[in-house]
Amino acid sequence: MRLSKVAKLTLGVLYHGTVAIGSKLLFGGTIVSFDSDTGLFNILRNGSLLIVNERITEIFDIPTPDDIPGDTELVDCTNKIITPGFIDTHRHGWQTVYKTLGSNTTLAEYATRYGSPAGLGLFTPEDLYISQLTGIYEALAAGVTSILDHAHHTWTRDHAEAGWKASVDSGARIFFAYGFQNTATDFQIPQQMDHWRELASSASANLTTLCMAYDDFTDGPETITQAVVDLAKESNVSVLTTHHVEGPWMFGNTPEDIYRAGLLNSSVKVVISHSAFLTARGAQLLRSTNQHIAITAESEMHYGHVHPTSHFILDQASLGVDTHFTFSTDILTQARIWLQRVRERLYSHTVVDRWEIPDSNPMSVNQAFLLATRQGGLALGREDLGVIAPNAKADIVVWDGRSPALLGWADPIAAVILHASVGDIDHVLVGGEFVKRDKKLVIEGYEGVQERFLEAAGRIQAKLRNTPLPQPAGAFLTGYPYGTVTHADVQRGDGTGYGPSYV
Numbered sequence: 001m002r003l004s005k006v007a008k009l010t011l012g013v014l015y016h017g018t019v020a021i022g023s024k025l026l027f028g029g030t031i032v033s034f035d036s037d038t039g040l041f042n043i044l045r046n047g048s049l050l051i052v053n054e055r056i057t058e059i060f061d062i063p064t065p066d067d068i069p070g071d072t073e074l075v076d077c078t079n080k081i082i083t084p085g086f087i088d089t090h091r092h093g094w095q096t097v098y099k100t101l102g103s104n105t106t107l108a109e110y111a112t113r114y115g116s117p118a119g120l121g122l123f124t125p126e127d128l129y130i131s132q133l134t135g136i137y138e139a140l141a142a143g144v145t146s147i148l149d150h151a152h153h154t155w156t157r158d159h160a161e162a163g164w165k166a167s168v169d170s171g172a173r174i175f176f177a178y179g180f181q182n183t184a185t186d187f188q189i190p191q192q193m194d195h196w197r198e199l200a201s202s203a204s205a206n207l208t209t210l211c212m213a214y215d216d217f218t219d220g221p222e223t224i225t226q227a228v229v230d231l232a233k234e235s236n237v238s239v240l241t242t243h244h245v246e247g248p249w250m251f252g253n254t255p256e257d258i259y260r261a262g263l264l265n266s267s268v269k270v271v272i273s274h275s276a277f278l279t280a281r282g283a284q285l286l287r288s289t290n291q292h293i294a295i296t297a298e299s300e301m302h303y304g305h306v307h308p309t310s311h312f313i314l315d316q317a318s319l320g321v322d323t324h325f326t327f328s329t330d331i332l333t334q335a336r337i338w339l340q341r342v343r344e345r346l347y348s349h350t351v352v353d354r355w356e357i358p359d360s361n362p363m364s365v366n367q368a369f370l371l372a373t374r375q376g377g378l379a380l381g382r383e384d385l386g387v388i389a390p391n392a393k394a395d396i397v398v399w400d401g402r403s404p405a406l407l408g409w410a411d412p413i414a415a416v417i418l419h420a421s422v423g424d425i426d427h428v429l430v431g432g433e434f435v436k437r438d439k440k441l442v443i444e445g446y447e448g449v450q451e452r453f454l455e456a457a458g459r460i461q462a463k464l465r466n467t468p469l470p471q472p473a474g475a476f477l478t479g480y481p482y483g484t485v486t487h488a489d490v491q492r493g494d495g496t497g498y499g500p501s502y503v
Contacts, residue, residue, distance in 0.1 A: 022051075022052065022053045022054075022432055022433075023050065023051060023052045023053075023068070023069045023071065023072040023073065024050075024051040024072065024073045024074075024075055024394075024429075024432065025048055025049070025050050025051075025065075025068055025072050025073070025074055025075065026048060026049050026051070026075045026077050026082055026396070026398065027047075027048035027063045027064065027074065027075070027076065027077060028046060028048065028063040028076055028077050028078035028079075028080075029046075029047070029048075029077030029078065029079075029080040029081060029082045029398065029401075030043065030044065030045045030046070030047070030080070030081050030082065030401070030412050031043070031044040031047045031048075031049055031059065031082045031388060032081065032082065032083045032084070032369075032388060032412055032413060032416075033049075033059055033387075033388040033389060034084075034374060034387035034388060034389045034392075036383075036387075036389065040366065041366065041369075041413065043412060043413075044059065044060075044061050046062070046063050047059065047060055047061050047062065047063065048060045048062065048063050048064070048065060048077075049082065049388065050065070050068055050069075050072070051394040051396075051429070051432045052069065052432075053432055054393060054394055054431035054432045054433075055384075055391055055392065055393060055394055055432070056388060056389065056390060056391065056392050056393075056394050057390065057391070058390060059388065059389070059390065063078075075398075075427070077398055079400075079401045079402045080398050080399060080400060080401050080426060081398070081399040081401050081406075081409075081412045081415060081416065082388065082396060082397075082398050082399075083369075083373070083388070083396070083397050083399065083412070083416060084145075084373045084374075084385075084386050084387050084388050084392075084395060084396065084397070085143060085144065085145025085146065085373075085386075085395035085396060085397050085428065085429075085430065086142075086143050086144045086145065086146075086330070086331035086332065086335075086372050086373060086376070086397070087144070087145070087146040087147075087318065087319075087331065087372070087373060087375075087376025087377055087379075087380070087385060087386045088139065088144050088146065088147045088148065088319070088320050088321050088331050088376070089148045089241075089271050089273075089292070089294035089318040089319065089320045089376050089379050089380065090148060090150060090241070090271070090273040090274075090294035090296055090320025090321065090322055091135075091139070091147050091148070091149050091150065091320060091321050091322065091324060092149070092150055092151075092152065092153075092322065092323055092324075093131075093132045093135040093136055093139075093147070093149050093151075093163070093166075093167070093324075094119070094123070094128050094131050094132045094135070094151065094153040094163055095114065095119075095131065095135070095323055095324070095325045096131040096132070096134050096135035096138065096324065096325055096453070096457075097123075097127065097131040097325070097453070097456055097457040097460045097461065098114055098323075098325035098326075098460070098461070098464070099325045099457065100325075100503065101114070101325065101326075101461060101464055101501075101503055102114055102323070102325060102326040103326065103501055104501055105302075105303070105326065106303055106304050106472075107245075107249065107303035107304050107305055108304075108470075108472060108476055108482070109469065109470055109472070110303060110323070111477065112470050113464070113467075113469070113470060114323070114325075115152075116152040116153065116155075116179070116181065117184070119153055119155065120155040120156075120159075120183065120184055120185070122460050122463055122464070123153070123159065123460065125156075125158040125159050125161070125162040126162070126456075127456040127459075127460065128153055128159050128162040128163055128166075129162040129163070129165060129166045130166070130449065130452045130453050130456050131453065131456060131457075132149075132162070132163045132166035132167065133166040133169060133170055133449060133453075134449060134450075134453040135324060135329075136166070136167065136170040136172050136174065137170065137441060137443060137446070137449070138324070138329050139172065139321075139324070139329055139330070140170070140171070140172050140428055140430070140435045140436060140441065141422065141425070141428070141436055141441055142329050142330035142331075142332070142422040142425070143330065143331070143332065143397040143422060143425050143428055144172075144321075144329070144330060144331050145172065145173055145395035145396075145397070145428065145429075145430045146172070146173040146174075146175070146376065146377075146380070146385055146386070146395060147172060147173070147174050147175065148175040148177060148211070148239060148241055148271055148294070148320070148379075148380060149163075149167065149174055149175065149176050149177060150177050150179065150213045150241050150243070150273065151163050151164075151176055151177055151178055151179050151213065152179035152181055152213060152215075153179070154178060154179045154180070154181060154183070154187070154192050154195075155183045155184070155185055155187065156183075156185055156187050157187060157191075157195055160178065160192070160195060161195075161199070163176070164176055164178070164199060164208075164210070167208045168206055168207075168208045170208075171207065171430060171433070171435050171443075172207065172430055172435070173207045173208075173385070173393070173395060173430055173431070174207065174208045174209070175208075175209050175211045175238070175239050175380060176208055176209065176210055176211060177211040177212055177213035177239065177240070177241045178192070178195075178196050178199070178210065178211065178212055178213065179192075179213040179214070179215075180192050180193060180196075180212065180213065180214045180228055181214075181215065181216075182216075189224055189227075189228070190227075193227065193228070193231055196210070196212070196231070197231075197235075200235060207430065207431060209238055209239075210237075211237055211238055211239040211240065211241070212228070212231075212232055212237050212239070212240040212241075213240065213241050213242065214228045214240065214242055215242055215243050215251070215252075215253055216252075216253075217242060217252060217253045217254075217257040217258050217261055218251075218252025218253055218254065218257045219252055225261055226261070229261050229262055229263045232263060232266075232268050233263075233266055233267075233268065236267070236268075237268055238268075238269060238380070238381060239268070239269045239270075239271060239380055239381065240263065240268055240269070240270055240271075241270070241271040241272070241273060241294075242258065242270070242271075242272055242273070243272075243273050243274060244272045244273065244274055244275045244276070244278070244293075245274050245276045245277070245305050246276060246277035246278075247276060247277040247306075248476070248478060248480035249276070249305065249476075249478060250478040250479075250480070253272065254278075254279070254282055255272065255275075255278070255281075255282035255283075255285040255286055255291070256279075256281060256282055256285065258270060258272070259285050259289070264285060264286075264289045264291055265288075265289045269291065269292075269379065269380060269381040270289075270291045270292075271291075271292055271293070271294050271318070271379050271380070272286075272291070272292070272293045272294070273293070273294040273296065273320060273322070274293070274294070274295075274296060274299075274300060274305050274307070274322075275293040275294075275295075275307075275309075275310060275313070276300060276305040276306055276307055276308070276310070277308060277309065278293070278309045278310065278312075278313060279309075280312075283309070283312060283313045283316075286313060286316045287313075287315070287316055290316070291316065292316050292317060292318050292375070292378065292379035293310065293313060293316060293317050293318070294317075294318050294319065294320035294379065295307065295310050295317050295318070295319055295320065295334075295338060295371075296319070296320040296321060296322035296334065297319070297334050297337045297338035297341055298321075298322075298327050298328055298333065298334055298337050299320075299321070299322035299323060299326075299327070301337070301341075302326060302327055303326075307341075311341075311342045311345055311346070314342075314367070314371070317371060317375060318371060318375045318376040318378070318379040319331055319334045319335060319338065319371050319372050319375075319376065320334070321334060330422050331372045331376075332372065332416070332417070332420065332421075332422065334372070335368045335369065335371060335372040335417060336368070336417060336418065338368065338371065339363055339365065339367075339368035339417065342362065342363045343361065343362055343363050346362035346363065347362060365411075365413050365414045365417040365418060366413055368417050369413050369416070369417055373386035373387065374386045374387055393431060394429055394430075394431060394432035395429065395430050395431065396427075396428070396429045397425055397427070397428055398425070398426045398427040398428075398429075399415075399416060399420055399424050399425060399426065400424050400425075400426045401415070403420075403423075403424045405419050405420055405421060405423075405424055406419055406420060406424055423439075425439070426438060426439055461503070465503060
């Protein structure tokens with residue numbers, strides 16, 4: 001009598017005497033594992049991987065290993081692709097309630113209508129909690145297992161704490177970067193730093209890590225900047241993040257400024273989001289200090305940050321989403337957009353500038369996948385994230401290899417990067433625990449979360465609908481003038497088809 005794979009595994013588990021709490025065996029799938037010696041992927045077809053507690057302990061090139069612990073949960077992954085979870089190194093989770101309001105917005109409009117200063121008059125702490133929590137659930141459903149959240153909702157102690165608590169409650173791996181910023185309340189940076197210390201002293205071992213965010217390295221008071229840097233070093237904070245957008249935006253926080261502040265060359269991991277208009281000197285500083293940028297491709301194209309030099313520093317880059325209320329919430333889309341953006345740019349050097357025929361494709365799907373996974377882990381200083389390897393955290397996405405989009409795939413990385421959508425995700429695990437299973441979130445009371453979120457979103461969106469849009473006239477906050485943008489015309493004859501926003 002021939003036993004099925006499940007039967008063989010069941011007998012093996014019953015026979016084996018060792019009991020491991022929380023062990024799972026994902027078997028029969030194609031595993032995209034990482035080889036640290038080569039820096040490339042090792043594809044194991046019809047393999048299996050063992051999870052004990054929160055880590056991957058063994059990876060097998062066969063579907064039915066004999067030596068596995070007793071009480072192991074068996075997860076059949078036949079015809080499926082098993083990859084590491086995606087890592088998002090720049091997001092503002094609290095803004096989820098703004099969904100679809102910024103479909104045609106610009107960065108200048110965002111700064112006064114949807115950014116941090118505008119939120120204080122719109123959100124109660126409860127609103128912020130449910131908006132943050134719902135946004136994280138949205139990311140988990142899309143296979144994003146780790147998020148560096150730039151939490152610039154720290155207008156009051158209660159608002160700051162609400163975002164932190166939502167992150168802790170979410171079940172995702174959140175690097176909660178508490179924003180030190182000047183606000184319209186009496187809760188200023190010194191008070192925020194005191195609150196950060198309180199949270200740090202009471203934080204328990206959890207998937208959520210308390211980090212820092214600070215956006216005034218260029219123009220902030222030197223005493224405040226130094227106090228933030230000193231706190232980061234003294235507390236040995238794992239990550240500090242900052243926005244860097246130059247050109248006419250002049251938001252500052254260049255690698256040069258952060259280096260002069262004494263932070264870039266410290267043991268603290270620094271993630272610089274956007275890095276629009278990064279200079280050659282700044283890029284060299286990032287390489288010499290092993291610090292990273294977070295490219296948010298869709299955001300930078302949507303808002304007009306642009307990214308004229310980011311493709312020169314991909315060896316020190318990771319990917320982020322930014323403001324998921326305006327566009328895609330998933331890192332898969334960011335990887336796909338950025339892959340084709342870089343290909344187009346580098347092809348143009350050959351085809352447009354030199355009138356030559358390209359002899360190869362300038363960027364591979366493997367490189368895009370690395371940016372979405374492994375590079376995110378390195379940006380956060382975590383070699384155990386973004387990879388499937390022994391002793392890595394068991395943050396895993398399982399893809400349905402027989403979905404209409406993936407049917408017939410041969411290369412699992414190409415299948416995910418170029419053909420899959422978040423609808424093809426069967427399972428998501430964070431720290432070895434299912435947060436999505438059989439295409440559904442494993443969230444107790446999720447319907448109640450949805451109702452609370454919809455109530456808050458409806459109320460906040462109504463306030464914004466009744467607030468006139470800012471009219472760009474004269475000069476932006478930085479002193480540079482507004483310029484006329486040429487609009488696309490997709491309609492034959494009169495009109496362009498641009499139309500209104502249907503909110």
